[in-house]
Amino acid sequence: MNPYKGFIKTKNKKSIQPFKDRDDLLSYEQVRDLPEYAGVLADGIILVDVDDVETSDIVLDIIDDLGIKCYVIDTTRGKHFMFRATDTVTTNKTKTMTAVGLQVDMKLGSRASYQMLKTNGVTRNWIRRPAEIDEFPFWLQPVKTNVDFNTMEAGDGRNQALFNYILTLQSAGLSKSDIIETIHLINDFVLPDPLDDKELDTILRDDSFKKVSFFKRGEFQHHEFAKYIKSEESIVRVNNVLHVYLNGVYSDRQADIELVMIKHLPQLSQARRRETLSYLELIAETAIVAPAHYIALQDGIFDLETDEFMSFSPDIIIKNCIQFRYVRDAYDEMVDKTLNKIACGDHDLRSLLEEMVGYLLLRRNELGKAFILTGSGSNGKSTLIDMIKHFLGDGNYSSLAMNELGQRFKTAEVFGKLANLGDDISSQYIDDNAVFKKLVTGETVNAERKGRDPFDFNNYAKMIFSANQLPRINDTTDGLMRRLIIIPFNAKFSSKDDDFDPFIKDKLITDSAMEYFLRIALEGLKRVLNNNKFTMPTVAVTELEQYELMNNPLLAFISDDRKIHNELTRDVYLSYSAWCHSNGLRPLSQIQFSREICKRGYEIKIKKIDSKSCRVFSKNM
Template identity: 35%
Template sequence: MAKFPDYLENKTIFDEKDFFDGNRFKFYEFALFLYEEYHGCYIDNRPHVFTGKKYEPLNIDVVRKMTIKYIPSLREQQNKEVYQKLKTLCMNNYQEQCSARYIGLKNGIYDIVEEKLKAFSPQYYITNIIDVDFNEQAQSDLIERFIKDISNDDEEVEQLIYEMIGYGLYRDNFLQVAFFYYSPGGNGKTTLLKLLHHFYNPENTTALSFNDLNDKFKPANLQGKLVNIADDIDPNRIKDTGNFKIIVTGNYITLEFKGQDAFEFKPYVKLIFASNELPMSNDKSEGFYRRMVIIPMLRKFGKGGQKKDPMLLNKLITPHNMSALLNLALKGLKRTLENNEIIEPKITRKTKEEYQFDNNPVLQFIEDATDKDYRQLPVVEGRNTDKAYEIYQIWCANNGYHHMNKMNFSKELSKLGYKSVAYWSKVQEKTKRFYVKETTNKIYDTNGTILKTLQ
C-alpha cells in the first residue's frame, strides 16, 4: 500500500482524547475524521481514500495503517468497526474517475491535452500511478535500439509498439482493440513483456489468459487495472469471446469476487497477449477479427540469430530509461488521439489475413473446392446443398478438422456470397436446394449432370 505522506497525515492537529468519552471509544467520530482527512469516496462501486498521490481502495489493512498512526492502542475489533463506519461514510460521496487525459506518474499528474505535469491533488480522482518520473528531456539509445530490434527494423511496427504502450496509459478503451504478439520464440517477446510489466507498475497489471476472461471470478481482478499482460497464451481453441469483446470495447460488465456480491464496472484495462502460435477460435465474426491487432516478431536472438544480452532487461529498466520510454509512449498516445486510430502496419494486416484463413476451415475448403486442376465439377457453387455438405464433411475428416453442422456451414457460406435456391431435381424427382452466387452459370443435379444453365 502507498505510504501516507507527512503533509497529509500531519495537516490536522490530532488529539486522541477527542475520540474518547471516558473509556468509551467514539467510533463514528473517529471514522468521520478519517473520512474528511483522507477524502473518502466511492469510485467504481468501491470505497476509496486519497493516499497522497492517488485514490486507493479502502480495506481493513488500510484502516489498520491509519489507526496505528493516530490511535495505536485500538484493538482489532475496534479497527473493524471503524472500517465498517468509514466504508459507509464513503458511500455518501460517489465520484467518477477523472478524465483519461490525466495520467498518474511518479512525480505528478500528466495532462496529455496541455502536455504539462501537474501537482498531485485530491481533485484528481485517479487510482493508477506508474512508478516512472516525467522528464521531457529523457532519451535512451538503448530503449530505441531494443524496440527497433524486436520490430525487425520495421518502422511501422516500431510506431505501433509505442502507440500501444501509450494507449495502455489512457484509461479509456476508445480504440476497442487488443494486442496479440506472435512469434516462434527467441525474439525478444518475453523481454518486452517484462519491460512493460515494470513500466506500468505491477500493481496496475494482471496476467489473465484469454480463457480466464470467461471464468466466473477471475475477470473481476481486471477492475482498476491499466493492462493485462499474458505470456504464452493457451494454444487450445478459444470457445467463447463474449467477455473479451465487452472488455475490449470498454462496455459495462457485471462480475464478482468469490464469496462477494456481484458488481458492475466499466473496464479500461488493455489486453496484451503473447504466444508462439495463435490459438484457433470458434468465433469467426468480423467483430472478433476487428478487435485483434496481431504483431509478428520476426527477429531471432541467440543461437542462429542476433547476439543475445542476458542482462538486457536490467539495463532497460533503469529510471532514466523508463522516463525515456514514457516520452516515446506519450508521443505515440498523442498520435493515436489525433488520428482516432492506431497504426496497423502492412505486416500486421497480412498476418491477420493469414490467421483468418487458418482459423476458418470453410475458407480453406472453398479454396480447395475452386481449384480447377483438382476438381472436374464445382464442389459448392451450383451444387445441391446436401451434396456440398457431404463433400465438406469428407474434406474435414481428411484434413483433421471437426466439421460444423449444416446450418452453420450454410451461414459461413452466406458470408462468402453464397445463397441457397430451390430447383426441381430430375434425379430425385422433388424440389431441392442448391448453392449459388452471382457468378453461378450452371446448376448441377445430385448425380453431377447439368440441371440448368443460368443466364
C-alpha cells in the same frame, strides 16, 4: 445546470400556489412580467443566503480567491450563493454559523425550497452565472459555535480563540487539511486584524490537533471512526467500490484501507476494522474519475491535452501512477536499439509498438483494440513484456489468460488496471469470448470479488497476450477481427550475436531506460489520438489476414476451390465436416455453416431433383 425546477407566483415573498412535489410549475415566460415571483430550487441545489452586504462581500471574495464556480444573485440586503448540494447539509438552516465563522441561512432544493427572484417589480441581478457550478464548499459547513471572528480585534484573544476553534472544527468532522485551510480563510478574510504567518503556524502546529477518542465507556464508536477517516484519509466510492487516497492516487485494495485504520488506531482488531468498513460502504460519497487525458506520473499529473503538469490532489480521482519522471528529451540507446531489433528495422512496426505502450496510459478503451504478440522463442516478446511490467508497476496490471477473463472472481482482477498481460496462450481454444470483447471496447461488465457485492465497471485495461502459436477462438465474426492487432516478432536474439548481452534485461529497466520508454509511449499515444487509429505495418495486416483464415476453417474450406454452387446443402456440409476432422478442426453446426456460406456470396434455393424439393447453395450473380 438549471438551478430551478420551475417558477411560482408569490405575494409579499410568500407562495400563493402549491409547489411541493408538483409537475405543473410555471415557466419563466409565464412569470417574468409579474410584479413578484420565485424560482423553486432543483433537488441538487443548495442556496446560501447571506443577509448582510459586508458578510456577503467576504463570501464573494473567498469564492473569487479560490476560483470556485457558483451562481450568485444580488439581493436588497446581501447575496445568494448557489452550489451543487452534498450530503454535508441535510436540512434547511436559519441563522447558522459556518466553519469560516460567518452567519448564513441555507435552503435545499431537496427540501422543497424557493428563492425570490423578483420583488416589488424589481428583478434581482445575477452577479455570477457560470455554465457549471462546483460542490458546496467545506468551509461553509454548519458548525456549533458562539465565536464571532468578524468583530475580533487585536487583544481580544484571537490566538486562543483560533486554537480552541480547531477542536470545534474537528468535532464537526472536518479533516486536518480542511481545518488548516479554514483557519487561513478566517485569518485572511474574516478577522479585521489578521495574525502574521508565524503566529498562525504556531496555532496550526501538529500537536494542536487533538487525537479524537473513538471509545465511549469502553465501547468502540465505529461510526465516528468511519466518519473521521473518511474525511481525514479521503475515502470515496468509485464504481460502488471503496477507494483510499495514497501517494497521489486512489487504491481499492481493502488492505490499504485497513492500513490507514491502524495508522490511527494501531491495536484495532480485525472485527472492528470490518465493522468500520461496513459503515464506510454506507457513508462514502461517489466520486467522479478524472478525465482520461490526466496521466499520473512520478513528478505529478500530466495533462495530455495541454502538455502541462498539475500537483497531486485528493480531488483528482486517478487509480494508476507511472513511477517514472517525464523527461521531454530523454533517450536511452539500449532501449532504442532493442526496439529497432524487435521491429526488424521496420519503421511502421516500431511505431506500432510505441503506440501500443502509449495506449496503456489512456484510461479509456474507445479504440477497441487488443494485441497478440506472436512468434517462436528468442524473438524479444518476453523482453518487451518484462519492460512493460516494470514500466507500469505491479499494481497496474493483471495477468489473466484469455480464457480466464470471464470466469467468476477473475474479471474483477482487471478493474482499475492499465493492462492485462496474458502469458503464453498458445494452443488454447477459446470457446466463449463475450467478456473479452466487452473488455476490449470498454463496455460495462459485471464483476465479483469473494465475499463482496458484485459491481459494474467499464474496463480501461488493455489486453496484451503473447503466443508462440495463435489460439483458436470460437468466433468467426468481423467483431472479433476488428478488435485484434496481431504483431509478429520475427527477430532472433542469440548468444552468437556480436552485441549479445546476458544482462540486457537489467539495462532495459533502469530509470534512464524507463524515462525514454515513457517519452516514446506518450509520443505514440498522441499519434494514435491524432490519427484515430494505430499505425498498421504490412506484416501486421498480413498476420491478421492469415489468422482469420486459420481461425475460420470455413474460409480455408471455401478457398480450397470446393464445389459449392448448385450443390445440395447437406452434401456440402458433409464435405466440410469431413475436411475439418481430417485437419483436426472443430466444425460449425450445419445451421451456422449455412449462415456463414450465405454471408460469402451464396443463397439457399429450392431445386427439384428427381421430383423432390431439395435445398441447394446458389452463387449470387
